[in-house]
Amino acid sequence: MDGFNTAPHISGRFDEELESIHTKIVAMGHLVEQQLSLAIKAFTTGNVDLAMQVLKQDDLVDEYETIIDAECVSTIALRQPTGSDLSLLVAIIKATGELEGIAAKAEGIADITIQLKKMLPADTKQEIDSNGQ
Amino acid sequence: MDNSKIAHHISENFNKELEDIRNKVLTMGGLVEEQIEQAVKALTTGNMELAELVIKQDNQVDDFEMEIDAECTQIIALRQPAAFDLRLLLVVLRVINELERIGDLAERIAKMAIYLSNNSEGRTDQYHELQHMAGLVKGMLHSALDNFARMSIDGITDITRCDEQVDREYASIIRQLITQMMEDPRNITRSMDMLWTVRALERIGDHSRYLCEHLIYMVKGEDVRHLTQIELEQRMKD
Numbered sequence: 001m002d003g004f005n006t007a008p009h010i011s012g013r014f015d016e017e018l019e020s021i022h023t024k025i026v027a028m029g030h031l032v033e034q035q036l037s038l039a040i041k042a043f044t045t046g047n048v049d050l051a052m053q054v055l056k057q058d059d060l061v062d063e064y065e066t067i068i069d070a071e072c073v074s075t076i077a078l079r080q081p082t083g084s085d086l087s088l089l090v091a092i093i094k095a096t097g098e099l100e101g102i103a104a105k106a107e108g109i110a111d112i113t114i115q116l117k118k119m120l121p122a123d124t125k126q127e128i129d130s131n132g133q
Numbered sequence: 134m135d136n137s138k139i140a141h142h143i144s145e146n147f148n149k150e151l152e153d154i155r156n157k158v159l160t161m162g163g164l165v166e167e168q169i170e171q172a173v174k175a176l177t178t179g180n181m182e183l184a185e186l187v188i189k190q191d192n193q194v195d196d197f198e199m200e201i202d203a204e205c206t207q208i209i210a211l212r213q214p215a216a217f218d219l220r221l222l223l224v225v226l227r228v229i230n231e232l233e234r235i236g237d238l239a240e241r242i243a244k245m246a247i248y249l250s251n252n253s254e255g256r257t258d259q260y261h262e263l264q265h266m267a268g269l270v271k272g273m274l275h276s277a278l279d280n281f282a283r284m285s286i287d288g289i290t291d292i293t294r295c296d297e298q299v300d301r302e303y304a305s306i307i308r309q310l311i312t313q314m315m316e317d318p319r320n321i322t323r324s325m326d327m328l329w330t331v332r333a334l335e336r337i338g339d340h341s342r343y344l345c346e347h348l349i350y351m352v353k354g355e356d357v358r359h360l361t362q363i364e365l366e367q368r369m370k371d
Contacts, residue, residue: 059359062358062359065358065359066356066358066359069356070356073219073220073223076209076219076223077215077216077219080213082210082213083210086206086209086210087206090206090209090226093223093226093227094226094230097227097230
């Protein structure tokens with residue numbers, strides 16, 4: 001199965017490379033979606049543990065970006081694709097950048113959650129906690 | 134200008150194409166630098182025509198981005214470059230994206246200049262700090278573009294180190310603004326506009342830092358994103 005719906009190439013290895021990139025960018029996308037949901041949940045419920053989890057997982061997003069970009073570049077260099085294959089690989093490099101940017105914003109929300117919690121008076125904190133439960 | 138890195142191909146046309154791309158990126162960079170300069174000037178002097186000009190220039194920046202983007206992809210397809218040439222073209226794609234975002238931020242500052250001229254009742258406190266911060270980020274962008282022109286990364290960590298100072302100044306201005314808002318709620322509208330402005334400057338510093346990271350990738354072939362300043366300096370020594 002070719003996840004990008006590109007026509008099969010004479011080189012089966014090339015198809016496999018595209019498939020591997022597809023799997024990774026889908027996984028990265030899911031992770032970023034999850035980061036954003038978790039960050040919003042952490043913020044609205046004042047859940048600092050959840051916010052910490054978002055901060056920790058950001059490294060994973062960065063790793064995905066680095067790995068996918070490197071795979072795209074080596075595929076472009078080795079396979080010398082033209083036409084739609086090239087556009088696809090260039091678009092993926094741009095997409096990883098956008099996804100990383102979204103994840104960085106989620107990290108920002110998590111960060112603010114932690115900052116806010118430190119600032120709030122104790123009774124408000126309790127109220128938020130009970131709201132969260 | 135030193136062309137040794139791009140003017141060594143058997144195909145004269147390829148040399149010309151690469152040089153043409155580099156020149157366009159530098160022109161685009163110059164335009165974005167001008168935008169920052171004028172946006173901050175519009176804000177501190179209350180010159181609304183200048184602010185309108187910055188907002189209009191943003192279309193030009195967008196056109197540059199689209200044009201260079203298309204040229205790069207076309208060259209990759211036709212010339213099938215490898216090694217430094219390929220990295221150069223991929224980095225140009227990223228560099229113009231950063232420049233476009235910096236242009237957007239300059240546009241935001243210009244818009245704030247218009248809001249502030251309606252809200253600030255002639256108050257100019259913090260303009261001095263703001264100008265200083267603007268000077269720092271303009272310096273970062275200028276040095277980064279200069280390094281791009283020379284295709285060199287000598288002293289690049291000095292530029293990225295500057296981002297730390299920008300962040301400190303940002304935090305300091307924010308503290309002042311919060312104090313003003315607490316002192317008198319009538320300050321809030323103006324303070325919020327000022328806050329968005331310094332936030333935009335801080336983001337310009339970040340994007341200039343990313344520019345430097347892309348240049349390091351271009352020259353060394355190493356992905357140095359997501360490192361701290363100390364890690365980056367260590368990596369550059371290795």
